[in-house]
Amino acid sequence: MAVTGDQDWRRLVASGASIAHCPAVFARSGVALDSFGRYRAAGINIGLGTDTWPADLLHNMQLGLYAARIMEGGDSQTSVADMYNAATLGGARARGRWGATTWAASRPARRPISSCSICRPRILGRSSIRSRT
Numbered sequence: 001m002a003v004t005g006d007q008d009w010r011r012l013v014a015s016g017a018s019i020a021h022c023p024a025v026f027a028r029s030g031v032a033l034d035s036f037g038r039y040r041a042a043g044i045n046i047g048l049g050t051d052t053w054p055a056d057l058l059h060n061m062q063l064g065l066y067a068a069r070i071m072e073g074g075d076s077q078t079s080v081a082d083m084y085n086a087a088t089l090g091g092a093r094a095r096g097r098w099g100a101t102t103w104a105a106s107r108p109a110r111r112p113i114s115s116c117s118i119c120r121p122r123i124l125g126r127s128s129i130r131s132r133t
Contacts, residue, residue: 009042018045018094021086023064025051036068036086037077047091048083061087 019039026032033039039046050060061083068078 013042020047020049022049022051023060023067027063032067032071035072037072045090045093046086047094048086057087
């Protein structure tokens with residue numbers, strides 16, 4: 001998936017928009033983000049998503065890293081840390097949850113990688129999801 005022209009690229013960068021990147025969905029369709037590193041280097045916030053069932057964020061991080069390195073022709077533009085940040089902080093920034101109420105950047109080991117509970121799995125209804133925001 002790519003921004004098609006210079007004017008579109010400049011407009012995207014200037015807008016302050018965030019993008020949602022769902023590597024497994026893209027890969028299933030035979031496409032990939034043209035350059036994860038280019039978007040990140042331009043200051044575009046990237047939130048890594050799943051859009052799959054079961055939701056497997058670690059799998060999407062792995063696929064996203066592999067696809068980025070294939071599309072970019074090497075490992076110099078996108079790191080594991082970039083994918084981790086997209087999976088955690090990128091989504092928080094996109095939803096306006098970045099600031100005093102978010103996880104402390106100085107404690108990355110305490111940032112949750114997922115909002116689901118492995119110990120007590122359950123399917124949440126729409127009302128449950130709305131009440132958590």
